[in-house]
Structure formats: C-alpha cells, structure tokens
Amino acid sequence: MSRQDLRNLYQDVLVDHSHERHGYGLLEDPTAESHGINRSCGDEITLHIRAGDGVIESVGWTGHGCAISQASASMLSDIVAGLTRDECTRCLDRFRSMLQSRGKDDGDEELLGDAVALSGVSLYPPRINCAMLAWTALEDGLTRIDA
Amino acid sequence: MPLDIDRIRAQFPALRRRVNDHPLVYLDSAATSQKPSVVLDAERTFLEQHNAAVHRGAHTLAAEATELFESSRERLARFLGAAPEEIVWTAGATAALNLLAYSFSNASRGRGGEPAERFRLGPGDELVVTELEHHANLIPWQELAARTGATLRPIGVDDAGRLRMDEAVEVIGEHTRVLAFAHVSNVLGAINPVAELVALARRFGALVVLDACQSAPHLSLDLKALDVDFAVLSGHKMLGPLGIGVLYGRRELLDAMPPFLTGGSMITSVMMERAEYLPSPARFEAGTQPVSQAIGLAAAVDFLDELGMEQVHERDAELGQALVTGLTAIPGIRVLGPAPGEPRVGLAGFIVDGVHSHDVGQFLDELGIAVRVGHHCAEPLHRRLGLAASTRASTSVYTTDAEVAAFLDGVGRIRAFFRA
Numbered sequence: 001m002s003r004q005d006l007r008n009l010y011q012d013v014l015v016d017h018s019h020e021r022h023g024y025g026l027l028e029d030p031t032a033e034s035h036g037i038n039r040s041c042g043d044e045i046t047l048h049i050r051a052g053d054g055v056i057e058s059v060g061w062t063g064h065g066c067a068i069s070q071a072s073a074s075m076l077s078d079i080v081a082g083l084t085r086d087e088c089t090r091c092l093d094r095f096r097s098m099l100q101s102r103g104k105d106d107g108d109e110e111l112l113g114d115a116v117a118l119s120g121v122s123l124y125p126p127r128i129n130c131a132m133l134a135w136t137a138l139e140d141g142l143t144r145i146d147a
Numbered sequence: 148m149p150l151d152i153d154r155i156r157a158q159f160p161a162l163r164r165r166v167n168d169h170p171l172v173y174l175d176s177a178a179t180s181q182k183p184s185v186v187l188d189a190e191r192t193f194l195e196q197h198n199a200a201v202h203r204g205a206h207t208l209a210a211e212a213t214e215l216f217e218s219s220r221e222r223l224a225r226f227l228g229a230a231p232e233e234i235v236w237t238a239g240a241t242a243a244l245n246l247l248a249y250s251f252s253n254a255s256r257g258r259g260g261e262p263a264e265r266f267r268l269g270p271g272d273e274l275v276v277t278e279l280e281h282h283a284n285l286i287p288w289q290e291l292a293a294r295t296g297a298t299l300r301p302i303g304v305d306d307a308g309r310l311r312m313d314e315a316v317e318v319i320g321e322h323t324r325v326l327a328f329a330h331v332s333n334v335l336g337a338i339n340p341v342a343e344l345v346a347l348a349r350r351f352g353a354l355v356v357l358d359a360c361q362s363a364p365h366l367s368l369d370l371k372a373l374d375v376d377f378a379v380l381s382g383h384k385m386l387g388p389l390g391i392g393v394l395y396g397r398r399e400l401l402d403a404m405p406p407f408l409t410g411g412s413m414i415t416s417v418m419m420e421r422a423e424y425l426p427s428p429a430r431f432e433a434g435t436q437p438v439s440q441a442i443g444l445a446a447a448v449d450f451l452d453e454l455g456m457e458q459v460h461e462r463d464a465e466l467g468q469a470l471v472t473g474l475t476a477i478p479g480i481r482v483l484g485p486a487p488g489e490p491r492v493g494l495a496g497f498i499v500d501g502v503h504s505h506d507v508g509q510f511l512d513e514l515g516i517a518v519r520v521g522h523h524c525a526e527p528l529h530r531r532l533g534l535a536a537s538t539r540a541s542t543s544v545y546t547t548d549a550e551v552a553a554f555l556d557g558v559g560r561i562r563a564f565f566r567a
C-alpha cells in the first residue's frame with residue numbers, strides 16, 4: 001500500500017463507521033469504565049465494558065474526535081462483543097501491530113473485521129494515536145474485569 | 148507601493164518545498180513563519196566569523212559578538228519604538244511571560260526590596276486576563292496567583308469571540324494589579340482595543356502586559372504610543388529564528404524588578420552568601436546568550452522594515468479579508484472571529500460542519516496545504532465558543548492570492564470527501 005490517494009487512509013468503510021458510530025452511548029450497568037485522551041488534539045473517549053461469565057457482553061462509548069478515532073471506536077464495539085478477555089487481548093495486539101507496520105500489514109480480517117480498513121493509518125504515523133484511542137481505553141478497562 | 152510577492156517569495160528557501168506532490172502552500176505562519184535567506188545568512192555569518200560568548204573576555208571575536216548582539220538589541224528597540232535598555236532577550240514569548248510572573252512572585256517574597264514593592268502580590272490582589280488568551284499568557288498568571296494568594300479574573304468574550312468591554316469595565320477595578328492580554332488573538336485574528344484597556348488599567352494603577360506575538364508580524368508596533376508597561380513577542384513568528392524572543396518593559400519598571408533566572412553575566416559583584424545585580428536588561432539575561440538568534444531576529448526586522456510595515460499591514464489585511472470572505476462563501480463553513488469587512492489580521496480560524504479539524508488538516512495536507520488544527524493553545528476560548536477544536540489558516544508576507552485560492556478550493560471539497 002502507498003500514500004498515493006487519501007482514500008487509502010479514509011476508506012469508505014471508515015467513513016461509514018465515522019457516521020454510524022456503532023456502540024455509541026454509555027451502558028447502564030458497566031463492569032468497567034475507562035477514559036482515554038489524545039493529547040495532541042484533545043480527542044476524548046469514555047468507554048464502558050459489560051462482562052459476565054468470562055465474556056465481554058458489550059461495549060459502549062461516548063466522546064468526540066476525528067473520523068479515524070470515531071470509526072475505530074465504532075469498529076471496536078462491533079468486534080469485541082462476545083469475545084473472552086484473552087481473545088480481546090489478541091485482537092488488540094494484532095490491531096496494534098497492524099498500525100505500527102508502516103504499510104506492511106493489511107490486518108487479519110477474520111480477527112479484526114471492518115477494523116482492517118484502518119490499516120492505511122499505519123502510513124500516517126501522527127494519526128496512529130487517533131486509531132488507538134478507543135483500543136487503549138479498552139486495554140485499560142480489561143484490567144478491571146475478572147473475565 | 149504594493150509588495151512584490153514573487154520577489155519576496157524568492158528569498159524564502161523553504162517555500163520551494165513540495166509536499167505530497169504539490170507545491171507547499173504554507174498557511175501556518177501564526178505557529179511559526181518561514182525565514183528569509185538574509186536571516187539564515189546572518190546567523191551563519193555570525194557562527195562562521197564571529198562566534199563567541201558576549202560580555203565576557205577581551206578577545207577580538209568576543210568584542211565583535213558583543214557589538215553585534217547589542218546592535219541587534221538597538222535594532223529591535225527601534226522596530227518597537229522603545230529604548231535598547233528596555234529590550235530583554237528571552238527564549239520566546241512564553242519565556243518572557245514566565246520571567247515577568249516569576250519576577251513578580253520573587254518580589255512578593257520580598258526580593259528586590261522597596262523598589263520592587265509595586266510588584267508585590269498577595270490575597271486581595273487581582274490579576275486580570277481575557278478568555279481568549281493563548282495558554283502562554285494564562286498559565287503563568289494562574290501559577291502566580293496560586294503562589295501569591297492573588298485572584299485571577301477573566302474578561303469574557305461574546306458568542307462571536309469579541310472581547311466583552313462591558314465586562315472589562317466591571318472586572319478591572321481597584322484590586323487589579325496586573326492586566327495581561329493579547330494584542331491580536333491567535334485563533335480569531337481580531338485586534339483587541341489596546342487603548343481602551345490601557346485606559347481602564349491606568350485608572351487603577353494596574354500594570355499592563357501586552358502579548359504582541361500575533362501583532363508584531365502584521366502591524367506596525369509603537370509600544371510607547373500603545374503606552375503598555377510590558378510587551379512580549381516571539382522572533383520565530385516574525386520571520387526570525389527559533390529560540391529568541393523579546394520582553395519589553397518600561398525602563399523604571401525593569402530596573403526595579405528582581406531577577407528571575409540568576410547566574411553568570413547578570414551581576415555586579417558576588418560574595419559567597421549574596422550577590423548584587425546589574426540593571427536591566429543584563430539583570431534578566433543570566434547565562435550564555437542566544438547570540439546568533441538575536442542577530443537573526445535583527446535581520447528579520449530589517450527585512451520587514453525594508454518591505455515597510457505599512458505595506459506589510461495593508462497586504463496582511465487584504466489577505467485576512469480574502470480568507471474570511473472566501474471561507475464564508477463556502478457552504479458548511481463557519482469562520483470564527485470578526486465578520487467580513489471587520490478588521491482582522493491575515494489569520495482565520497474556522498469550523499467545517501461535520502468534519503473534525505484533524506481530518507480537515509489531513510485533507511489539506513494531501514494537497515500540500517499546511518494549516519493548524521486543534522485548540523491552538525487556547526482551550527478556554529474554544530470551550531467558551533462550544534468547540535473542541537478548530538482549523539486555522541494564517542498568512543505572512545510571502546502568501547500569494549493563488550495560495551489563498553488553492554486553500555479555499557481545497558476547503559470547498561472537504562465535506563463531500565467525508566460525506567458530511
């Protein structure tokens with residue numbers, strides 16, 4: 001992949017998610033809550049996780065930010081519902097290595113679903129934090145559940 | 148005579164850059180301007196021919212360096228309508244404002260003795276700032292208030308970002324000891340009413356601190372005529388080098404202020420347990436000084452004066468109007484600050500409806516257009532206007548009409564790209 005076209009960064013699926021924002025809204029009875037902030041631009045997210053019987057039941061979030069951070073949070077909430085904590089951690093690791101690959105890793109669609117559309121971000125290092133915002137909040141929240 | 152922009156541009160090497168296969172359109176001069184060859188050459192010549200520490204040693208290079216350093220101070224003084232003793236070199240505007248705040252704080256602890264009494268602050272005293280300040284002209288005063296027990300009071304802005312002068316009249320009063328405000332807002336481009344604010348402060352004997360960072364590159368400044376007590380600016384925003392700025396202070400005030408940074412080169416005599424200090428400006432210039440940067444800044448004001456600050460201002464106002472008029476005409480764009488036709492410098496903050504400023508900046512960067520995104524170190528102002536962030540385009544003497552047109556064309560295509 002190259003930076004030839006800005007659509008490689010802002011893929012259609014990404015723009016869709018940035019508008020649809022799946023999982024937007026906080027949960028009523030969260031098991032864990034976490035907060036993330038992107039210092040370079042002030043983007044913020046509050047993320048709720050509800051877990052039970054060793055499984056993430058659902059994720060809800062609020063906040064504001066750029067298309068990349070909003071789409072990323074939306075994709076995350078699609079992916080992690082129904083996963084165990086270990087599976088979540090595996091997704092997280094895979095997602096992070098995709099973003100850090102500088103265009104070499106298109107991502108594992110089976111594991112990451114729509115989030116592979118964020119692979120283009122790896123060619124825009126200043127934007128990696130935008131894509132990671134929801135995921136680092138998830139990582140933080142996972143430390144506080146006993147799934 | 149209007150500025151010959153092509154001739155000016157030829158003197159800025161950085162403007163030959165290409166970015167993402169487009170010629171660079173640099174519209175982030177309010178963050179830091181590009182530098183003309185005369186500035187870079189002045190620095191290089193100093194470093195190659197005269198490099199030495201100033202005010203120390205008797206050798207030829209030291210004498211030359213001192214001469215160049217001090218004549219640069221005189222040059223800045225002339226540019227600002229001040230006396231050389233009233234010009235203190237600092238690392239920048241942030242450093243200059245902290246110098247003031249810490250000097251006042253030292254005075255509040257009794258340092259500087261009786262002459263420094265007028266800088267002493269304590270409970271009951273008030274420091275007044277405005278809601279549109281850059282963090283550099285806010286946080287040092289917050290900290291000063293916290294250290295001394297004084298109270299920080301803001302003058303608010305209205306929904307359009309205009310300074311509420313009705314509120315200024317209420318807030319500035321007998322307890323006001325310091326009034327600090329920006330000459331020109333780095334987000335709105337609006338020019339604040341200096342004379343009216345100074346008059347209010349004078350009525351109560353408050354000290355006036357002017358943040359001239361965003362006015363010095365655009366307007367002809369006469370600090371004596373503006374009648375402020377202190378002013379600060381950053382060299383790198385006015386075609387000069389990074390790492391150099393100026394604190395201007397009325398001479399009798401600077402001479403009465405206790406120092407902030409202490410060490411070499413600012414003393415008359417040093418005993419083991421105490422020291423005597425030089426008068427200003429040396430008192431505030433502890434340590435080995437940024438000589439090449441000061442010389443570069445003097446070259447920058449030479450460059451500006453050769454263009455003529457009146458012409459610079461005229462062109463700047465024209466660019467400011469071109470930005471605000473052009474942006475206002477694009478559907479879904481909201482310009483912050485003064486409406487078309489109202490005075491503004493060549494700077495426009497704006498919102499693209501439904502698109503975050505980060506994405507706006509990314510879209511424009513793809514076209515080689517550099518703008519600033521985020522809260523521009525003015526978080527309270529953004530919060531007041533109900534915004535998390537905005538995008539800012541800012542011009543300089545090298546900005547062309549074609550660049551403004553390319554920028555406006557780019558902005559016009561953003562919402563479709565993001566399906567906003």
Ligand SMILES: Cc1ncc(COP(=O)(O)O)c(C=O)c1O
Nearest residue numbers: 239240241281283333358360381
């Ligand atoms: C209005 C204003 N004040 C202060 C500053 C701080 O200047 P510097 O970062 O050069 O110290 C800036 C620039 O960032 C500014 O725009």
